[in-house]
Amino acid sequence: MNIDPAVVKAFAPTGVLRASINLGNPILANRDSATGEPFGVSVDLARDFAAYLGLPLELVVFDAAGKSVEAVSDERADFGFFAVDPKRGETIAFTAPYVLxxxxxxxxxxxxxxxxxxxxxxxxxxxxxxxxxxxxxxxxxxxxxxxxxxxxxxxxxxxxxxxxxxxxxxxxxxxxxxxxxxxxxxxxxxxxxVIRQAMGVARSRGEQAAAVLADFVEQKKASGFVGDALARHGIEGASVAPAA
Known part of the structure; x- marks a missing residue:
């Protein structure tokens, strides 16, 4: 996949793609008790998106959704995984949801x-x-x-x-x-x-970056990636969101 270098730069101005991971929602992310490493559906998507952009990934981990949102809004992280909400939408450009x-x-x-x-x-x-x-x-x-x-x-x-x-x-x-x-x-x-769980990027990163992230999410839903991740992590009570 050829991504415009300007978009790659918009997502990762430091050269490393920083994903904001919220451990406060155990359906989407948890920490391995043995290794301490984060794992889950959102972590899988973060890794795949870094590969999609051809960038190294850093996981920036938080224990609550509000802190995760603030990190992306303040550009201390480059993208994240959030429930869609109009208040958050003032600073975050959301994709369509990937999980309900x-x-x-x-x-x-x-x-x-x-x-x-x-x-x-x-x-x-x-x-x-x-x-x-x-x-x-x-x-x-x-x-x-x-x-x-x-x-x-x-x-x-x-x-x-x-x-x-x-x-x-x-x-x-x-x-x-x-x-x-x-x-x-x-x-x-x-x-x-019903919580519409989406990926998001700070609006300050530009409309093109938001469009690339939105397209990535649609690809991951359509390909079965999201459904496979839910099954792999044994998640019940959450469903893959329909196509946008």
Whole structure:
């Protein structure tokens, strides 16, 4: 693949392509307990995109989505993997999504909350991961309930338990895994949002760079790369997004 050298330079002005990796979403990235190395669907895509541009890759790893977004917006990293959100879109040019992930609410077994509509009342406090897609979405959508921000998405259930909150919000799989360890908790029956997980580059890098990244994502969906990566890493509850 011949990529315009100007686009390659736009993506990697330092000569090394720096990928912002968020470990706060375990569906897409984790750290190997033995080696400490990041792995997952987003890491696979990052490596493949570096090869696509013919560049060496550096993984810049964060524990929360907000930090990952800031790194790309501030050009401390060259591209990243984010849930599409209009607030983030002020500084990030998103591709079409490559993966769709469901967001759910978690409550205690004896909670009177039975449906998503029951959540938004003045006496409810909802735990979310600070700066996560759920935080951004629920900050706009909830009118009466109070949002309580855990430092990271994986810390949501811990915050929910320790502070005696009424509701936790997050990735379905993460909530299920945490609930199985704690006991006495249940997910509501319906998702409250679908997260459109995309790749993104700072708008300051130019429209041509954004177009190249968007085309790369479409190729990876169409070729089966994304679906194969989900299967290889044993990811359930996430699906390959349709073609743009």
């Amino acid at each position: 992930i469901e967001g759910f609410y978690l409550v205690r077994e004896d909670s009177p909350v039975r449906t998503n509509a029951d959540v938004d009342t003045a006496n409810h406090r909802v735990a979310v991961g600070k700066g996560s897609a759920y935080d951004l979405f629920l900050t706009r959508e909830l009118k009466a309930a109070q949002i309580v921000r855990a430092p990271t998405s994986p810390a949501v259930v811990q915050t929910f338990i320790e502070q005696g909150l009424e509701v936790a919000a997050g990735v379905k799989q993460q909530l299920q895994a945490d609930a199985s360890k704690v006991g006495g908790l249940r997910l509501l029956d319906q998702r409250f949002m």
